[in-house]
Amino acid sequence: MEYAPSAAQRPAGTSGDAGRDVLLHARGIVKRYGRRRVLDGVDLAVRSGEVAAVVGSNGAGKSTLLKICAGLVRPDKGRVTVAGRLGYCPQDAGVMDFLTPREHFTLFGAGAAMSRPDADRRGRELAARLDWPVARTTLAKDLSGGTRQKLNVVLSALADPEVLLLDEPYQGFDRGSYVDFWQNVWRWREEGRAVVVVTHLLHQLDQVDHVLDLTPATRGARR
Template sequence: MSEDRALETEGWALRLERGLAGAGIDGRRARRLAEEAVAEASDYALPPEEVYGPAEAYARELARAARAAVREERRLDESRSGAPVLRLRDVSKRYGRKTVVRDVSLELGSGQIGAIVGANGSGKSTLLKICAGLVRATSGSVERVENVGYVPQAGGLSPLLTASEHFRLFGSLDGKNERESLVAGTRLAQSLGWRPNRKLGAARLSGGTQQKLNVVLGGINRPRLILLDEPYQGFDQGTYTDFWEQLFSWREAGAGVLVVTHILHDLDGVDWTCELHPQEES
């Protein structure tokens, strides 16, 4: 970094810190937020003002986000009581004469991880799509909270959009502005050991990295219900461990997490399982 760039960055960080303090953020936290913003901007090899805009305006946004986080924490405190975020009663799905899912009932509470397991062809992915509202059940009832994150087994990305553009697109669905979306997405990506390349479209990412992006998009808006369909295809062992740590973090934060898996040792960390079996034509 050139001396001029360093001075600009230092000045921007100081203005941000002062703006945060003026908005009621305590000095230690204001300093930490300024340092984090500078560090995140450096990941993109850009001055922080190019990433976040003027320090004074960004300070107001951060202060507003901090107040919203307090309200969200109160909501999560309430959700940690275990109130259901998903409830299925006698759900079945048929395609013609083929029954794919038969009479499934389950209830997922906030602060729980549930697992759907079963042999290939037992209807695991179909059931998860029913939970997400992507497929209509033939019979039975489905109740879910409104704020839902869904992570597919593959696909679901726009091939020409970069990771950052995906962050902005999905974040906008929750009312986030571009900078808030970028920060939320980057932080989740880092929890998976990934620093997104700001120039590569999704089609140029490896299969494992595309799935990391899908996981980030599933959680970027802090949904109360997170549905994941074996999204760890292509993960190395380190990322696989990080993935489960993120699921545990979501559970600790009060979200309900439902994951499709075929790996038996995954079940050690879940609260309950729902086992499906292949159905015969009738």
């Protein structure tokens, strides 16, 4: 099920599709694992300055769809096109235990052709938006689960990507950090990025531009 809020429901700063480019377009995505078809002809288009939520029951293929959009998993059928740089935050913290967060900033920044000072500055700036003062010497393995996930969110946005794919990125967040996270989502939308968030917290759905429901009983229906 995919739907978009009415004009009255759209969050401030959104004004329809006119003049905004599609930055992420997944068309006819099919993925099977053995005899089980996880995704069956899924479509998703997200424009500049839009936030899309992906919801669904456990095993509905939410994480698989994001991995396909990120280029980490190959679909059996279908095509994904991305305009610009892409940032991906996995559901499970994929950080390296024996590096500090600031060493992560340097490493990931180098992959995006950022200088070491720029990557470190940008990483600490993004961390501050999540109310996380980054210690210089603390190793990733010694971070709490919520702080490790904050590190993942920071790394996904480090190189200012045009497309952000966030797979339940707030795991382990307290209430304040959860609010800070969504404030960042609204900021990214205002900056013209395309943001996709896998979520099971349905009370946020009236604040996004599109919802894609992968629950098998509703998949393919529109309203």
